[in-house]
Amino acid sequence: MIEQPTAVPAIVYPDSDGMPMADNTKQFRAIVTIQGNLDAIFRERDDVFVAGDLLWYPVEGRPDIRQAPDVLVVFGRPKGDRGSYRQWEENGIALQVVFEVLSSGNTLTELAAKQEFYDIYGVEEYYLYDPEQGDMGGWQRIDGRLRVIKELDGWVSPRLGVTFKRTDRGMQLYWPDGRPFLSFVELQAQAEQERQRAEQERQRAERLAARLRALGVDPESE
Numbered sequence: 306m307i308e309q310p311t312a313v314p315a316i317v318y319p320d321s322d323g324m325p326m327a328d329n330t331k332q333f334r335a336i337v338t339i340q341g342n343l344d345a346i347f348r349e350r351d352d353v354f355v356a357g358d359l360l361w362y363p364v365e366g367r368p369d370i371r372q373a374p375d376v377l378v379v380f381g382r383p384k385g386d387r388g389s390y391r392q393w394e395e396n397g398i399a400l401q402v403v404f405e406v407l408s409s410g411n412t413l414t415e416l417a418a419k420q421e422f423y424d425i426y427g428v429e430e431y432y433l434y435d436p437e438q439g440d441m442g443g444w445q446r447i448d449g450r451l452r453v454i455k456e457l458d459g460w461v462s463p464r465l466g467v468t469f470k471r472t473d474r475g476m477q478l479y480w481p482d483g484r485p486f487l488s489f490v491e492l493q494a495q496a497e498q499e500r501q502r503a504e505q506e507r508q509r510a511e512r513l514a515a516r517l518r519a520l521g522v523d524p525e526s527e
Contacts, residue, residue, distance in 0.1 A: 320388035328408035335436040342486040354379040360389040363426040376404035399427035407435040424451040439475015
């Protein structure tokens, strides 16, 4: 009797680690704000992938080796939806920039393990933000290792072109053109202010035009 070869079960790479994206509203808001602004900055770059809370599997055949950064940026990979980032299916390109946002549930051991993971698997820039204190730390890959950025105030990310500045509200991030990172609510408030200013200017122009017509002057004439 010829024995049939035993089928090798397919390796499963789960798209979820069962952990929540955030532990509180402040952490969630910070994650969404950072991810949304970075996605908007690179909206016209088809070769820049930005995501949040996405599992990264750097080693094929090892679903146990994984991490889910709060925000990640990969240059050289197309935009598009993914259940997870499996590096061997992405031309072997590792995540280049990672942001983690602290919560009260984070332990020192957990944070140390994450930093070690990013160091081992090739992250070029790693930023750790504390939304409660408004403080942020940063690390840059130098000579094959993640080294602490000694002064983040005024730092410009080599990959992102984003500037980091300390303000009275804590660390603030700025677009390459100088605009601050804003939340969706802040953007809506800003847009409403601009709409109101435009409406005021329109009404002012209409009143001026009415006065000119009363004086017999055609405001449309040159």
